[in-house]
Amino acid sequence: MERMKVAVLGATGVVGQRIVAMLDRHPWFEVTALAASEGSVGAPYGQAVRGRWHAPGEVPEWAAGLPVVRCVPGVDARITFCALDANVAGPIEEAFARAGYLVSSNAKNHRMSRSVPLVIPEVNPEHLSLLAMQGYGPGGIVTNPNCSTTGIALALAPLHKRFGVSRVVVTTMQSLSGAGYPGVPALAIAGNVIPYIEGEEEKIEKETVKILGNGDRPAGFRISAQCNRVGTTVGHLATLAVELERKTSYEEIADAFTEFRPLTAHDLPTAPAAPIALHDDPSRPQPALDVDRGRGMVLTIGKLRPDPVFDWRFTLLVNNLVRGAAGAAILNAELLVQQGLAT
Amino acid sequence: MERMKVAVLGATGVVGQRIVAMLDRHPWFEVTALAASEGSVGAPYGQAVRGRWHAPGEVPEWAAGLPVVRCVPGVDARITFCALDANVAGPIEEAFARAGYLVSSNAKNHRMSRSVPLVIPEVNPEHLSLLAMQGYGPGGIVTNPNCSTTGIALALAPLHKRFGVSRVVVTTMQSLSGAGYPGVPALAIAGNVIPYIEGEEEKIEKETVKILGNGDRPAGFRISAQCNRVGTTVGHLATLAVELERKTSYEEIADAFTEFRPLTAHDLPTAPAAPIALHDDPSRPQPALDVDRGRGMVLTIGKLRPDPVFDWRFTLLVNNLVRGAAGAAILNAELLVQQGLAT
Amino acid sequence: MERMKVAVLGATGVVGQRIVAMLDRHPWFEVTALAASEGSVGAPYGQAVRGRWHAPGEVPEWAAGLPVVRCVPGVDARITFCALDANVAGPIEEAFARAGYLVSSNAKNHRMSRSVPLVIPEVNPEHLSLLAMQGYGPGGIVTNPNCSTTGIALALAPLHKRFGVSRVVVTTMQSLSGAGYPGVPALAIAGNVIPYIEGEEEKIEKETVKILGNGDRPAGFRISAQCNRVGTTVGHLATLAVELERKTSYEEIADAFTEFRPLTAHDLPTAPAAPIALHDDPSRPQPALDVDRGRGMVLTIGKLRPDPVFDWRFTLLVNNLVRGAAGAAILNAELLVQQGLAT
């Protein structure tokens, strides 16, 4: 089978690099262009990321030799992944959509737009129908959520579906890679926790209810997020206290998590068989031990137990670079293909 | 004025060392004995802590030369501070109380006993009246809360008094020193967060309502705690979402915190003028920047803002070694003296 | 082909775990027994290492179910790997050798014994002839060097052979995993470097000249080592300044490193095609980026440049758990098989 041509915008950043690494030998996609900001244009990709390659292993050979191009339409691709910074991503994505490209974006700019699907394939694939409202013809913009939101929405999805979520209080402990590169100065985080990530709490609160909502009606539950930066490298940890509409048992909750397998294994190449793993060791999940579960696509949940204030509480770990960013954008692109939207 | 004689049990541990350091040139107390476990008995204190002194500065000269003694009654002191591990503290504290000593304990063993006061001087000094129920004659046991609880209870005290607290959801990010020495292996916490501290969540949930209760009736609000170990060295950070009985404004809440000065400055030597500082920088408090505020006795609160689920949310930082342990025990001893209970 | 039966002594420690992980699907060896100290005996291996598994991935299934046995002869194996602590390894290794087992040991106890080969297969395979002097019949003890020594001796080997080494000054920056588990307390190393590792400097100085010597005559050069513990998890970094007997050019030195391929690729399954990689980026090698080169079996050398005091200086990185411990012991066992000594 011939593979579909794709391009990566913002390919030299932390998320862009991870997209490149995850597209290595991808069964459906073939990368034809790597685009980045002016400073890197013209250089072979391998040289552009030299000394700052953060993905596992080495730069794939096919990528190392590709010359970095400008982030403007004209690349030979059907789908373009966007891993650009939010301060430039917006108009560039629109330009690509207008030019007929499907954009699978990790940037925040269009996530909350009414006609833009904010999608986690296991949770709300039907939101892709919003694409038709965008008026870009064959082009369009699909977004994946913020890295923390992805974990939270994925964990709440089976609960909301089965029992109805009414209130959620969440606190995150987010890794350094979530801030990109250079990101957080070492001197600022050494022996420290910074209880502040700009705009992050609002993103979690707004994106989660959009994802779990119906069409353009956000889900009705209330959610409060408090975000912290800790000194881990990859993996965002979050504690949640959740109130449910229907009271239930530990077994039912545990089942809701572990039986949540909305995609059959062969549907999308990057999808894990089961997106949620439930750990029974009370000291898990831990970033250092669990972040690569399912090659980074599986959410680990642990410490599930009754909550004295609401109904249940638990801790979750999401690989912010894979499930929360690069893998999320790729999974969305695969969904576009599977649903016949990227022909 | 002659100073009162005091002894320190468990003087070689992380908290015991901090008590020794804080008693250096104390205006009311004179240390006459430093006691520890068998391994150190007989050695000069300076030698017993060599290579593992964790308090700021050097071992005070008067302490360095004191020979370490056994943790048995007989020392020449009116008050004994107890910084022993919980697995041995219980019977030793009782033995000292029975022998007529007043014990100011940082250990958890007797905190939840009905007749044992669990005291933060600024919050519930009247709980000292429980001492009379212990039947130890001139002796008795007074405890200070767990290091995290101290911060949480101190922050909730002014809110509960003015507005009534009805529900609290808290997540902690606790430092390495809270686990003592050797404590957490470096290999376990490097680039990691461990979402588990044995017994800690229960301590916070039970101790907080005892402290904020009336006499032997715990406070009626519900509280849920989720505890995490992070790689900071000193200072426990916590996020709180709080529901109040009486709705109020930002100004009133802020005033409740900053005007909370239940002790006049000259009452107790170790008491800060104001035990709570409210920070308006949205990225504070940070352990690396704020942990030594008020020489470690002042709680820093920041990020005070409305909560979408409850009423208010905020982040607090407590110096777990000072306000949450060594300073707490010393403050309680000062309270005993001030109230005429240690004559 | 039937695989040779092997056992692992000290299988629950950091190095023992890594041996187990590296023996998963090993083409020549089949693990029949996992032995450890009393505390773990009887428990399934998976349970014995629960919560403290430090090797990548999960415990191999075949290992998880094996019951942990005592470290006494009687296991059904021809070769036993020894990853025990030095304070118990000595007599246990002798007991196994006496009982006819070949012991491939990572422990220091017998390394400097005259009749015990201290071997790096690429450097001094001929030292295996010492085995005949041990008088254990079919049994015997072969040792691999200390984790830091392995990197240093491997780097010096091609230089010594071609140009003659006359003086070496080395400083190491060693990772936490080198101290085992629990090893270094987090509170001791947070924001710190500890310029002391017990016995390490002497090991480097003595073992290096034994390995690079002829038969029982150590190499004649002088070497000075200064060892430091830093807060990395895996990978020992070292700076070297080296004086050579024959003066030479950068190209010759670089060639000596990169052309050092004493084993053909198919000789030993765990051997990398080339044991030394030379990096030309002046900021490499870095533990976080280079430690897994060649699945941990390849030494990375960088910053090769003239030295103002001696002749050449460079920085090396050795994976202390793989090339410096687990992989070293396995490679030695493979060498025993290849040379017909383990029939």
Added chain:
Amino acid sequence: MERMKVAVLGATGVVGQRIVAMLDRHPWFEVTALAASEGSVGAPYGQAVRGRWHAPGEVPEWAAGLPVVRCVPGVDARITFCALDANVAGPIEEAFARAGYLVSSNAKNHRMSRSVPLVIPEVNPEHLSLLAMQGYGPGGIVTNPNCSTTGIALALAPLHKRFGVSRVVVTTMQSLSGAGYPGVPALAIAGNVIPYIEGEEEKIEKETVKILGNGDRPAGFRISAQCNRVGTTVGHLATLAVELERKTSYEEIADAFTEFRPLTAHDLPTAPAAPIALHDDPSRPQPALDVDRGRGMVLTIGKLRPDPVFDWRFTLLVNNLVRGAAGAAILNAELLVQQGLAT
């Protein structure tokens, strides 16, 4: 006594902040102006450093209110401290010198100029005589060495004087604060050591022999430096192996270090009574424990022992922000005053 007016150029950086903090209540100097780059000009200093104040304690009150001014001559001061980045410091320092100011500079730009004294007051105060060669009239430039060099030159000074140094091999492990702010990205150094600091090795090798030389003749010994960045916050550690011209005993070397007290205690306010402390605990010096010795002005040396290659080896720790930068510049300014050069 009236205090001399001084200004600080580059006052908002990590070193500039430390100079401001150390000048708080200085007995000889009164700060009249704080200068920085365009971005901060006009803002009160307290606001300019908000959220990035790295010195201990709070911004001094007198400083917080001072408006930040441009780095151009015209400020009301006799001495200006320069803590500017090397990419701008050179011409600015010359402009100030030409305008008649004495510049005490921490920048590297003029350190190696023939007519510019590179001074450590305890080591080579006589080098100030070079000032006369500069031709700036009442103005002039005095520099202090690079932060690592300061520690190395200070340690070698008493050895060179008494025994003659002939060869030195040094490896450094330098803290994050040496790179300024934002400096090293956290993602680059987490769980890592970076064996590269641009230009640092050359600085150490050239500056050390200039400082220990006579007049404009550098000292004749050879020195090799290998520099590494580690994840500590403050304090540069270095291992040294030293060859001496005259062979000597441990006692003589130890005496050379501890009796090195070239300045009487009352000479310069910032000078410690003895600039070198010799520690006999084999695990010291450690950045976390020893960096603040003598309020950061005392160098700690430990692990002094014979060296198998040269004569002696030892480990030193220098507070890079105080003894190696801010305190060095202030000490030089005090020396100018004491020697009657700043009238």
